[in-house]
Amino acid sequence: MDALLQLRRRSPRVVVGLMSGTSLDGVDAALARLSGSGTDLTVDSDGFVHVPYPKALRTLLRRNAAPESSSVRDLARLDVRLAGVYAEAVDSVLADAGRSREALDLVGSHGQTVQHLPDPANCAGEEVRATLQIGEPSTLATELGVPVVGNFRPSDMALGGQGAPLVPYFDHVTFTDPEEDRGLLNLGGIANLTVLPAGGTPDDVRAFDTGPANMVIDALAERLFDAPYDPDGQHADAGTPDHDFLADLLEGDFYRREPPKSTGRADFGADYVDHLLGAAQSRGLSAEDTMATATLLTAASVYQAYAQYVRPDQSIDVLIASGGGTHNDALMRMLRDAFAPIPVRTAADYGVDADAKEALCFAVLAHETVNGVPTNLPSVTGASRRTLLGSISVPGP
Structure with a gap:
């Protein structure tokens, strides 16, 4: 000792x-x-x-x-x-x-x-x-x-x-700003959102998992394109999201649960991907359309979580993203579209390597x-x- x-x-x-x-x-x-x-x-x-x-x-x-x-x-x-x-x-x-x-x-x-x-x-x-x-x-x-x-x-x-999530303590001590209300979004296998009110204390921090980030996208890339991930979101960019299918997906049990909440493979693992693929095929979606819909699912579920569980009490001035999902250009564009006019930046803009x-x-x-x-x-x-x-x-x- x-x-x-x-x-x-x-x-x-x-x-x-x-x-x-x-x-x-x-x-x-x-x-x-x-x-x-x-x-x-x-x-x-x-x-x-x-x-x-x-x-x-x-x-x-x-x-x-x-x-x-x-x-x-x-x-x-x-x-x-x-x-x-x-x-x-x-x-x-x-x-x-x-x-x-x-x-x-x-x-x-x-x-x-x-x-x-x-x-x-x-x-x-x-x-x-x-x-x-x-x-x-x-x-x-x-x-x-x-x-x-x-x-x-x-x-x-x-x-x-x-x-879970565990990252919010780090977010609080490194990203809290005296004047700016910030959202910190981690895009790993699962997406989680931290909300930091300007000048807030640890008791003011809110955070929770919003749903899948890379987990479902990567699993689909492996099954549909024999690749470990969708490089730069290229396959998603080549497809067209099915918005009716997306609306059905966003009705899932996890999305309707109020925070605090966390998730993982039990909710969004192989069984979920099997279901998503089967439903996409029954709707006649191409591989690219399926990838586009799954990528939009991540962006839309993050914004839906913010709109339902955060914005009524605490709006944010900026969303700061980190994690492997920041390399997916299609996903980042979808996030920017969803959150506009709130700017979406990466942790690198604040001196922290997003990876x-x-x-x-x-x-x-x-x-x-x-x-x-x-x-x-x-x-x-x-x-x-x-x-x-x-x-x-x-x-x-």
């Missing part, structure tokens, strides 16, 4: 944040120097890399993220296998910045979500909320020789929260956990109170 006590006193800290999202495409690693806490936090970004999962690993993860095909043995082995991939990602971002492991103080690892079940359900006679992220933090800490903070969601869920933002978030969350600072936001997750997020794994001497 001496190492943890020394880490508590160290400033600045060199921290790597790791994020592997619901797209199951790989792991993002962001290197940063962090000091201070809360609104006095200083974040100096020193590097970012994306390490794709090998195809065999990606296939195995997808199989085990589906309840009907998952295996306890596979999950146990993937838990260790992913820790090795995460260690490689840490080494890669350190090497890219010209640093060694000896320079590293701490790692924050989100882990790979294979199940997220935030709504209470019966388990052997008791109602429980549950979530499972794999990529064992203790294995990673032992491999790297530095403390690792992982398992960020369960403590919030133990207090009745959704355990690195989520990984940076987990560097910050790990840093604050070591500081003893609660980083869940009950106004976002629905938890009964603030709490520390994450468990700390400390390697032996």
Whole structure:
């Protein structure tokens, strides 16, 4: 524990944040120097890399993220296998910045979500909320020789929260403006929206998942075009959205639920894509029209969520997007059309790499956990109170 006590006193800290999202495409690693806490936090970004999962690993993860095909043995082995991939990602971002492991103080690892079940359900006679992220933090800490903070969601869920989204704390301390009401939109596998009132406190922050972002688009690209994603939204641009079909999709159960709410593959995974494809084919849509409709679904569901659950109480002056979806030109154009005259910009316009933002978030969350600072936001997750997020794994001497 001496190492943890020394880490508590160290400033600045060199921290790597790791994020592997619901797209199951790989792991993002962001290197940063962090000091201070809360609104006095200083974040100096020193590097970012994306390490794709090998195809065999990606296939195995997808199989085990589906309840009907998952295996306890596979999950146990993937838990260790992913820790090795995460260690490689840490080494890669350190090497890219010209640093060694000896320079590293701490790692924050989100882990790979294979199940997220935030709504209470019966388990052997008791109602429980549950979530499972794999990529064992203790294995990673032992491999790297530095403390690792992982398992960020369960403590919030133990207090009745959704355990998601987690990015709003980072949004609050890095993007809150004294005069401008801002919306922060993350376009990962799932889209989530954070609302930051001008000069607001943590209790003023609102955030929730709005529906799929890249998850459905990527799955359709693989099935329709044998590609991992739609490059620059080219296939969507070549098609015409079916607005009647879109209206039907927007009537889905998740969209009608009021926040706080979070989602994932349980709502928008393989079964959802099967249904969408079957309905598109029955309507005679081409592959390009289907992609255009699915891409518009992301943009329209974000705006619908804003219009229904945010705008009546808090309008925004600007929408700031981040995540892999910012590279989809068709999606970004659809968002700009939906939100006009509200401008839609990217995090890069504010000095934050749009691809690195989520990984940076987990560097910050790990840093604050070591500081003893609660980083869940009950106004976002629905938890009964603030709490520390994450468990700390400390390697032996």
